[in-house]
Structures are given as structure tokens and as C-alpha cells.
Amino acid sequence: MSTINDVAKEANVSTATVSRVINGSSRINADTEKKVLDAMSKLRYSPNTIARSLAKGHNDCIGFLLPDLSMPFWAKLAHEVEKCAKSHGWNVMISSAPKNLDDYYAAYNRLSGSMVSGIITTFIGGTADFIGRSKTPTVTIGSINEGSHSVSSNDEQGGIFATRHLISRGCKKIIHISGEMLPQRSSNARTYAFVKECEQSGIQCKLYETSLVDQVENDYAGIVGNVFYENADFDGIFASNDILASMCLSTALSLGYRVPQDIKIVGYDDIPISAMIYPPLTTIHQNYQKLATLAVETVLNLINGVDVPMKQQVPVELIVRGTT
Amino acid sequence: MSTINDVAKEANVSTATVSRVINGSSRINADTEKKVLDAMSKLRYSPNTIARSLAKGHNDCIGFLLPDLSMPFWAKLAHEVEKCAKSHGWNVMISSAPKNLDDYYAAYNRLSGSMVSGIITTFIGGTADFIGRSKTPTVTIGSINEGSHSVSSNDEQGGIFATRHLISRGCKKIIHISGEMLPQRSSNARTYAFVKECEQSGIQCKLYETSLVDQVENDYAGIVGNVFYENADFDGIFASNDILASMCLSTALSLGYRVPQDIKIVGYDDIPISAMIYPPLTTIHQNYQKLATLAVETVLNLINGVDVPMKQQVPVELIVRGTT
DNA sequence: TTGAAAGCGCTACCAG
DNA sequence: CTGGTAGCGCTTTCAA
Numbered sequence: 001m002s003t004i005n006d007v008a009k010e011a012n013v014s015t016a017t018v019s020r021v022i023n024g025s026s027r028i029n030a031d032t033e034k035k036v037l038d039a040m041s042k043l044r045y046s047p048n049t050i051a052r053s054l055a056k057g058h059n060d061c062i063g064f065l066l067p068d069l070s071m072p073f074w075a076k077l078a079h080e081v082e083k084c085a086k087s088h089g090w091n092v093m094i095s096s097a098p099k100n101l102d103d104y105y106a107a108y109n110r111l112s113g114s115m116v117s118g119i120i121t122t123f124i125g126g127t128a129d130f131i132g133r134s135k136t137p138t139v140t141i142g143s144i145n146e147g148s149h150s151v152s153s154n155d156e157q158g159g160i161f162a163t164r165h166l167i168s169r170g171c172k173k174i175i176h177i178s179g180e181m182l183p184q185r186s187s188n189a190r191t192y193a194f195v196k197e198c199e200q201s202g203i204q205c206k207l208y209e210t211s212l213v214d215q216v217e218n219d220y221a222g223i224v225g226n227v228f229y230e231n232a233d234f235d236g237i238f239a240s241n242d243i244l245a246s247m248c249l250s251t252a253l254s255l256g257y258r259v260p261q262d263i264k265i266v267g268y269d270d271i272p273i274s275a276m277i278y279p280p281l282t283t284i285h286q287n288y289q290k291l292a293t294l295a296v297e298t299v300l301n302l303i304n305g306v307d308v309p310m311k312q313q314v315p316v317e318l319i320v321r322g323t324t
Numbered sequence: 325m326s327t328i329n330d331v332a333k334e335a336n337v338s339t340a341t342v343s344r345v346i347n348g349s350s351r352i353n354a355d356t357e358k359k360v361l362d363a364m365s366k367l368r369y370s371p372n373t374i375a376r377s378l379a380k381g382h383n384d385c386i387g388f389l390l391p392d393l394s395m396p397f398w399a400k401l402a403h404e405v406e407k408c409a410k411s412h413g414w415n416v417m418i419s420s421a422p423k424n425l426d427d428y429y430a431a432y433n434r435l436s437g438s439m440v441s442g443i444i445t446t447f448i449g450g451t452a453d454f455i456g457r458s459k460t461p462t463v464t465i466g467s468i469n470e471g472s473h474s475v476s477s478n479d480e481q482g483g484i485f486a487t488r489h490l491i492s493r494g495c496k497k498i499i500h501i502s503g504e505m506l507p508q509r510s511s512n513a514r515t516y517a518f519v520k521e522c523e524q525s526g527i528q529c530k531l532y533e534t535s536l537v538d539q540v541e542n543d544y545a546g547i548v549g550n551v552f553y554e555n556a557d558f559d560g561i562f563a564s565n566d567i568l569a570s571m572c573l574s575t576a577l578s579l580g581y582r583v584p585q586d587i588k589i590v591g592y593d594d595i596p597i598s599a600m601i602y603p604p605l606t607t608i609h610q611n612y613q614k615l616a617t618l619a620v621e622t623v624l625n626l627i628n629g630v631d632v633p634m635k636q637q638v639p640v641e642l643i644v645r646g647t648t
Numbered sequence: 649t650t651g652a653a654a655g656c657g658c659t660a661c662c663a664g
Numbered sequence: 665c666t667g668g669t670a671g672c673g674c675t676t677t678c679a680a
Binding site: 001046047048049050051053054059061068069070072075076078079082083086091092093094095096107109110112115135218220243246247249250251253254272273276277278279280 | 402410415
């Protein structure tokens, strides 16, 4: 584990010079540079980023605090965030806080305890003030509130697309299963849009709500069972995520319904698996890459003190496949 | 952003004392402690982990370098790794390097550039020597070689379970689709076991191989298409991961085959979605939690200089569901 | 173009 | 039980 001192000694220059060649910060004599480079490779030197961060007063790492990596939506987003951050020369530290607020606070504080220069996260309910008070630049994904910077999909549009599509396919009684309607989640707009669209078209509708815990544990069996047990005459389902939609699909099929003839199903997120099941799922596509890019660039701007809009939204898209 | 100096001044003690109360490292007068605690909360002080890491010569962060977070297997594993690390008081930094060796080296070096004390990763082919040479304690998951510490599932057992199950269900001609047979991947053993079992039972078999790139991009359509196009009379498929198996399932159904009557399918990994499609997938369950725990505890031991076995294996389980 | 040296915020050793 | 202080490895003035 050689240090900058070793390199300096080996090359017969000062540490300042070595530092300069590492950072390309100022003009350096070509010979000197070569000597340093040689010494570096001879000693297999690689700079200690911790020391560097301390000296610079900041580091090149942003944190991504999400509910749960085993949720495909967040995993995919994490993937895109990491890719984008890396392309800007930044690392990302991922941390998750699935279920309760205390875990969330702990995880957030841990991240902001200055291992990271900025944080990308989502509200899990009641965290708005907390985040607003934080000294670490933070941008949220899929959340909305006044106090902090947010990036989210146009969930109202998604709700409208899904509902209108189901109606246009002839559905007369539609069931909607939402995620947990936590305060400040932009996804709530899907549900509101659904209700509004149904009312406007005079279509019968009914709402079910899953809990965050159900979601994290993929424990949808109970609620999906209820949907089918309590309703005999519905002909459409709009599920708030694709996992839930798949579950509805498989339950419908196992109960002998034909999809899409008897029941039509629209999901949300467009996770990769959705195109690979049978029948392939009609769903609302979220632009993961755009969402991630916007979030990363926004924190980076925040870190650099650049002015950015408080609220940014990205459009969604209806992907019609086999379940409608 | 107050520092330890500010706290010391405010509390009228030395920084050494403040440091002691932060770390609980030695006996401290109750009054002094209270003064310090008060000062800390008054100044909203939170210790700078970077400085702390530098001073201590190590930090509390391990790196997890995986192929791709959008692969459910790795995402789930990452989730478990993070959970386990956190329970030991460690953070984890996730980084991915999907396709090529250069990216992999870059990502690895970046991680080992001392932002992390240890690394958990997997070989992506030809990386064995590279990792063996590294000064950062490293343990691999799903890889095997002489030079470094590894944790993996018992893939031979998995291959045997899957193949025997298919045979016991009456399959006479079985097709196996494997992942890319990269050197030192423990998953290769699934394929070898498959071939051996088929030969021993005198069952006809045929092999297909997907590439890493196909896998990362979920681009299985081509190969699955070929399987069905080139073979008319097969009655069993053993796919090396559940995504691939789902794809086979949906292709079979869309082609009019009945599953499991006409074709039986066994997957691998047991990702959450596998239980939620229709028919639910028979598959080999990998013990994610055990795998993650073993990997985390092994790096931690390595970091602490504790002796650990070079090779650790965890058993798998056959989960019989609807596709067989 | 280069070197000397003062920190970055914290820990840990040595005295007292 | 507490304080003084020398680093941890690197960056960045300030001089030369």
C-alpha cells in the first residue's frame, strides 16, 4: 500500500508534484511527469480516496437510499443511477430502508454522515420535513412536496393512459389496486386519475390498497385473493405495479378466466419480466434512464451550487401487449 | 458543519475527550460526558466519517461488485448483502460492471482505491489472477478457483436435482440452456451435472448456451426462438435461470404447447416472480440469505485477519411447482 | 515549474 | 480520567 510519499521519494520530487500529476492540475515538465508516472506504476500506487476527500473537503460519492432492492423497479433504477453517476465520475453508495421510519432516519444519517456529498431518495411517508432540514443536498424520486427537489414520472398521465385504455377496450367494471397511499408519493396520482376517469366515463370502479410491507415482502397473495373472492363481475384490473399485475394475471388464469377475453389487465412500471410472461403484460412504461439521469444531474448540480428547478417530471408511455 | 474542535471548545474539554465520548472508548467522568453531549447536540454535531476513516486507517464500508443490478438474482443478493452488512455496522457500496473486463477492472480498482475495506464480487471471466493479486480482501460469490476465497451454491447438486426431477416426471428428450460458460464460474457445474445425469439414464439431451450480454440485456428471445425452431420433439427444458425459464414458458404457451403436459420446465434461482407467474415455475432455490451472510462474514473476517476456509458452499433446494 | 508546509477532522499514544 | 500532540494521505497556498 504505497503512499504519495513513497512515490515522491522514488521519483525524487515533492509530494506536491506528485499530487499535481495525479490531478493534472497545473503545467508540469514532461521529464518530471514521466519520472513520477514511472514511479507510480513501479510502486503500483493508487491514491487513497479517503485522504483525498478529506483534503478536498468533499468526496465523489452520492448515496441512493431506496425502499428495497428486491423490488424490480428500484433495482432497475439503482442500476441506471449507478451507470449515470459513474459516467460523471461519481460513485454511488446504495442503502435501503424498507419498512419503518426509524430505519429510514438511521440509514439517511449514516449516508449523510459525510461519506456522501449528496443523496437521492424517496419519501417513505412523513420524511419530508426531515429531508428538508438536512444539510446534505438531496433529491427525491417519485415524491412531491414543497420543501425539496424532486424528480418523478408523470403519474397522473400514467393513471389516465391505463384507465382510458381499459375503457376503450370495453371494460365496464374496473378494479384498481394501488400501492400504499403514503403522503407525498407521486404515485397517488395514478389512483386519483383512475377514479376521475372512471367517473367521467360513468364506469363502475373499486379500489384496493396494498401496504408497503406487502410490497417489500412480495406478499400480494392475500389482497389479490380478496379481489377475486369479493368480486364476481369485474372485467378489468389496473394494478399499480407489474409484480402485482402478474399476480393478478396468474390468479385469473388459475381460476379459469381467460385473459384478455374475460378480464383485461394493465400493470405499471414495465419491468423487464413483464414482456416475458404469457400473455405479455400491457403496462405503463416508466423511463428509468431519464428518471435516473435527471436525479443524478440534479444532485450534482445541487452539490455544485448550481440552480435547478424544484420539480421535474418525465412522461410515461402506454405499452399495449397481450393482457388487454 | 461543526467539527470536533467546536464541540471541544463549547464543552471546555480537549478534542481527545470528545473523541472518547463519541467512541465510548474509555471511562469518562459522568459530568464531563454530559457537558460534551450537550455541546454536541447544541451544535448539531455529527462526526465526519471520512476524517475518522483516515485516522483509523480503515473505514466501515465494503464494496459489492456485481454484473448487473437489473438481474433479479444479483439484486436480491445485493439486498441481502446490504442487510447483513448493516447488521454488523458496515455500509456497502454497490458497483456494477456488466459486460467487459476493462470496465470490471476499472470498477474494482475504483472500489479498492480504499473507499472500501473489503470487496465481494464474482468472476466475470479471466479475473481470477487479477483478484488474487489485489491487496483488498476479496471474496467471490459463485466463482471457484484456487487463489481466492469463495462462497457459492452447490451448483452440481442443483443440476442433479433439476435433471433427475425432469427424468422422474417422464421426460425423454431434455434441452438445457445455460448461461455463458465462463471459466471459474461455479454455475458451469449445473451443465456438467445435467449432461452426466442424462447420460447415466440414457436420456437424450441437447445444450444451448446464452452469452453474458444476452443475460444483461435480457435478450433471450433469439435463443429461445431457436430452441423451439430447431427441435420439435423435446419434452423437457432445464434453464439456468428463472428469467430464461419464464421466457421458455411463455414461448411454449404462445406456440400452443401445454405446460406441463407437453413440455416440462425447470428454472434456476427461485427469484420472487417465479412463484407468481402461471403456471408457477418449478425451480432450484438458491439460499440468498445464507450466501450473503457467508460472503459478508467472510470478508469481515478477512479484514480482521481472522482465518477462514477458502471455499464455502451452501446447499440448494428443488421447489416443485406448476411447470413440471 | 517546483518545493515547503499548513491544514482537512479525527484517533490514539504518551504523559500527567 | 483528561489533555497535548503527532500523525492518517492528500491538496493547496505561498514562495522560490
